[in-house]
Amino acid sequence: MADHKILFAxxxxxxxxxxxxxxxxxxxxxxxxxxxxxxxxxxKGARLPGIGNSVQG
Structure with a gap:
């Protein structure tokens, strides 16, 4: 495995x-x-409440 990119939008x-x-x-x-x-x-539309509350916009 190589060149991995993971984007959370x-x-x-x-x-x-x-x-x-x-x-x-x-x-x-x-x-x-x-x-x-x-x-x-x-x-699409994954609920991530722990991350959602800690990410600054």
């Missing part, structure tokens, strides 16, 4: 966040250890 006025996680992975299970495969995962 607070939805204004709430304790909700849009989360985007991008990076590269390997296919180590078949012996390919070169991180050449990109992925992106997105979560």
């Amino acid at each position: 607070r939805i204004e006025g709430t304790d909700l966040f849009d989360i985007t996680w991008e990076g590269k992975i390997t296919l180590a299970y078949v012996g390919d250890y070169e991180p050449r495969y990109r992925f992106k995962a997105v979560i």
Whole structure:
């Protein structure tokens, strides 16, 4: 795994966040250890009250 970027974007006025996680992975299970495969995962409107209360705008 390489080049990981995780972004937490607070939805204004709430304790909700849009989360985007991008990076590269390997296919180590078949012996390919070169991180050449990109992925992106997105979560919309995740409730994170502990973070939401501590983040300054």
